[in-house]
Amino acid sequence: MEKQNAPIGVFDSGVGGLTVAREIMRQMPTEEIIYFGDTARVPYGSKSKETIINFSRQIAAFLQSKDVKAIVIACNTASAFALETLQSEIDIPVIGVVKPGAKTAAQTTKNNRIGIIATEGTISSNIYTKYLKQIAPKAQVFTKACPLFVPLVEEQWLYDSVTIEVADRYLSELRAYDIDTLVLGCTHYPLIRHTIQKVMGEKVHLVNPAYETTKELHQVLEEHQLLATRDVMDKINHRFYVSDGSDKFRMFANSILPCQVEEAKAVSVEQYAVSGKEERL
Amino acid sequence: MEKQNAPIGVFDSGVGGLTVAREIMRQMPTEEIIYFGDTARVPYGSKSKETIINFSRQIAAFLQSKDVKAIVIACNTASAFALETLQSEIDIPVIGVVKPGAKTAAQTTKNNRIGIIATEGTISSNIYTKYLKQIAPKAQVFTKACPLFVPLVEEQWLYDSVTIEVADRYLSELRAYDIDTLVLGCTHYPLIRHTIQKVMGEKVHLVNPAYETTKELHQVLEEHQLLATRDVMDKINHRFYVSDGSDKFRMFANSILPCQVEEAKAVSVEQYAVSGKEERL
Numbered sequence: 196m197e198k199q200n201a202p203i204g205v206f207d208s209g210v211g212g213l214t215v216a217r218e219i220m221r222q223m224p225t226e227e228i229i230y231f232g233d234t235a236r237v238p239y240g241s242k243s244k245e246t247i248i249n250f251s252r253q254i255a256a257f258l259q260s261k262d263v264k265a266i267v268i269a270c271n272t273a274s275a276f277a278l279e280t281l282q283s284e285i286d287i288p289v290i291g292v293v294k295p296g297a298k299t300a301a302q303t304t305k306n307n308r309i310g311i312i313a314t315e316g317t318i319s320s321n322i323y324t325k326y327l328k329q330i331a332p333k334a335q336v337f338t339k340a341c342p343l344f345v346p347l348v349e350e351q352w353l354y355d356s357v358t359i360e361v362a363d364r365y366l367s368e369l370r371a372y373d374i375d376t377l378v379l380g381c382t383h384y385p386l387i388r389h390t391i392q393k394v395m396g397e398k399v400h401l402v403n404p405a406y407e408t409t410k411e412l413h414q415v416l417e418e419h420q421l422l423a424t425r426d427v428m429d430k431i432n433h434r435f436y437v438s439d440g441s442d443k444f445r446m447f448a449n450s451i452l453p454c455q456v457e458e459a460k461a462v463s464v465e466q467y468a469v470s471g472k473e474e475r476l
Numbered sequence: 477m478e479k480q481n482a483p484i485g486v487f488d489s490g491v492g493g494l495t496v497a498r499e500i501m502r503q504m505p506t507e508e509i510i511y512f513g514d515t516a517r518v519p520y521g522s523k524s525k526e527t528i529i530n531f532s533r534q535i536a537a538f539l540q541s542k543d544v545k546a547i548v549i550a551c552n553t554a555s556a557f558a559l560e561t562l563q564s565e566i567d568i569p570v571i572g573v574v575k576p577g578a579k580t581a582a583q584t585t586k587n588n589r590i591g592i593i594a595t596e597g598t599i600s601s602n603i604y605t606k607y608l609k610q611i612a613p614k615a616q617v618f619t620k621a622c623p624l625f626v627p628l629v630e631e632q633w634l635y636d637s638v639t640i641e642v643a644d645r646y647l648s649e650l651r652a653y654d655i656d657t658l659v660l661g662c663t664h665y666p667l668i669r670h671t672i673q674k675v676m677g678e679k680v681h682l683v684n685p686a687y688e689t690t691k692e693l694h695q696v697l698e699e700h701q702l703l704a705t706r707d708v709m710d711k712i713n714h715r716f717y718v719s720d721g722s723d724k725f726r727m728f729a730n731s732i733l734p735c736q737v738e739e740a741k742a743v744s745v746e747q748y749a750v751s752g753k754e755e756r757l
Binding site for chain 2: 438
């Protein structure tokens, strides 16, 4: 196979990254995706940097065994903790969702008051604030970890009085800070954006990093002369892999993707540890 | 070391099983515990049987490498899915929390109407209902999965209006069934028993399987002549291991255990896969 028409590897702790895969399918319809959801070890947001780097290395090794031409880390926590490690260890382009999300927020804000909501891991890494200080030195950044949002999304209580009360509890601080831009810093959160918008008020602009991440992916592939050369009418065979073989992933994927997911194949991803890297842990 | 004074291995998906470890320390103060919390892969409740068996095998192999004399599966989901497998593959006693919980419920109920609340995995396994039908054929069993209880406990919203509303949503069905006994079929749930009691009403008896599990452990060790022979005043060295090395586990352990936990050592448990067993997966 020509290198240009090799698939793009996309991974996440579970189903959340499908919101990124969906955006890639929409903006780049000639690209083929190999998606890996780490459903056996989800969630990532409450776990340590060492654990997330270890998991990310295994998944990257698995994706490389499928000859991907680039890897998108479609999970904010893994992007926060493991992007630099993977970029330094792997010789294909690796893209995270945090930098593009920060960039969009910097371009969007008018009053230079930006809120970030994400998992505990992403917030404690301080990575959004760090990037924003680089690209928008005047911006004031206010952050809040929202650990119950992921389980509420997985319970599918998307438009629910409990979800509204939890959102109100988490977001009241950010409301008080008069932010005009709020980054949805976890790929699950776009699925409850209506509730978040309601609680924050219509004037606050919500940033979903998936859109800008896909634009960056396009640019990086172009720079490396790796954009797919196939025709938009050619058959595309997206493939989906998970670490836990239950049927829930496939049902969730079919509810949000524009393509039909016939199968999500279970793989033992821990067997793909990069040899020679283990000792560093 | 004499076999009798070897430690007891106790494992759980995370911190929940510490409620069982606490009960063992209370009822059997001369026994030493090696605890493993699978904090890198928590929670278990939403994952498949195959995944949970795979994880449980790795953990059992790790505990056996520490020369434990018996293993307590202090997690309802792992007890539901992996108890029989471990019992058939391992030559030391293995005890789960489900059978003792079911036994207590059968002895407690007066109107033969028993409720079970647990994770999705435990409920879908139907294992509590199966045991109860064997030991109390007249009992009617009503079950309800409560997936948000574990994240609410981990967020430490133990006495909270959101937790009360979520509990009310989950438990209203069971209230309508006029049960007089409710099994807390997940080791996290005893930590919100006050909220559950409030929502169910004072007349409903809550069963915490930890108490009866420890009684069964005592009996099984006695039958195998494996009860510790050391003196109650001898120094006991409980040890704690986790798969994710963050400090949260240790802090949580110190908040609920009667002993001081100085260290929870991180181990890569997936390396302890039992050789020759992998192919069966």
